């Protein structure tokens with residue numbers, strides 16, 4: 408009798424900071440997410456996420472932009488580092504560096520990012536404070552395929568949180584993180600199971616085009 412065992416999705420994770428999303432992915436793999444993190448790469452040698460990766464026995468590398476003359480040579484070095492593993496998916500998890508168009512084109516359809524806002528609103532930094540300043544009553548987080556423009560690209564899944572009158576940027580960030588740690592592993596699972604892909608700039612999930620899908624704990628496992 409022969410049995411076929413599906414190989415786990417090979418991923419490389421890029422980080423710059425704490426790496427709590429990386430940790431959520433590591434934990435999800437520990438409980439059955441069919442993926443393997445081949446390598447974690449940081450542009451910041453001090454990123455705490457590097458310790459999380461080492462703790463989990465994942466190879467790490469640092470590609471520091473200060474060691475490169477320009478954006479192109481940095482991105483080339485980053486690409487060389489990533490290509491040691493030829494991952495099926497590149498996961499940006501708090502990677503605070505704008506990537507060149509060539510880099511993004513190279514990983515087209517195979518690179519996702521998580522951004523703490525309901526895209527297309529609040530691209531860029533300081534999203535929590537900007538939501539408070541605008542008096543919004545709803546905030547959220549988006550997982551999206553990466554396109555050359557900053558924090559844009561087809562959105563795969565969003566999770567919303569209500570903004571409360573006593574919220575601060577910090578309290579919003581904490582509640583957003585909780586949602587991030589649910590939806591990022593979920594989207595990676597869909598990709599690993601072959602249910603999710605990009606087709607002519609449209610997000611296809613289970614053979615249907617989706618637009619601004621909202622996370623629903625009752626229906627999304």
Ligand code: GRF
Pocket residue numbers: 423424425426427428429456500501502521522523548587
């Ligand atoms: C997250 O809020 C993510 O949305 C943004 O950067 C932050 C990274 O947090 N892109 P962490 O390093 O995963 O804790």
